[in-house]
Amino acid sequence: MLVTGALLLVFFVVPNDLNQGFSQRIFYFHVSIAFTAYACFAAGAWKAFVHLWKRDPRADLESYVAIHQGVIFGVLVLVTGSIWARISWGHWWLWSENQLVLFLVLFLFYAAYFMLRFSVDPGPQRANLCAVYALFGVVLIPVSFLAIRLAQKFIHPVVFTRHGANFGGWMLVAYFVSQAALLTLAYTLYRLELSGKRLDTRLRELRRAYA
């Protein structure tokens, strides 16, 4: 319902942007997806920390699922961002833009997490290695987020400044509804995938006990 509400606001209520016109409508989901991806990576790192702290195997699985969600939302950030860049700047990708490159680095770092995870046999050693890796990656989140503010020269728009958002009215409402919708969607998918993974693990143990 939140996603439908957000889409209705974006396409039927929000006015056209003065500078970018209709194409600015990508912003509402693109930025919301980016923050959701950051939130997923941060949640994955937090669960990794909990795993290292309490040695709880459930936290390892939760960290893995959260990072998986983050990578999926990361793909969406890159795809929607490239489409928006094509309309606004005339290019699909600009290597000179720190914000884009740092997000790509963050995305590739977490994509490599799966290579690490699936190259080590399941067990406490794999869980510990993955947890340490996930914790290292969390450092990249503030770097990626602040890159645009630290850059001297950029063309990527800055929407949220120290003085608040650069827009108001229905645009701000649409943004907050979109953000809430995507966080809810991510959380729902996270619970769904997590329950599937837990069921899979329990079934495997049951099969092993039966054999």
Place this chain on the structure above:
Amino acid sequence: MTTAEKYVTAAYCAIFAVVLLYVVIIALKLQRLEREVDALQQRSARERDEDQEREPVQVG
């Protein structure tokens, strides 16, 4: 339809497609798990029936 409208539609369609693909993959996985639970249940029932059919033999 203007070029901007086409690109915006493509962006939202891409989001929808990725989320749909993800949900389909999870649904297929859950279906597989359900089949495995059914197989285990059938095996358990079969073994229980075999135990009941076996005639008790006095030993010693």
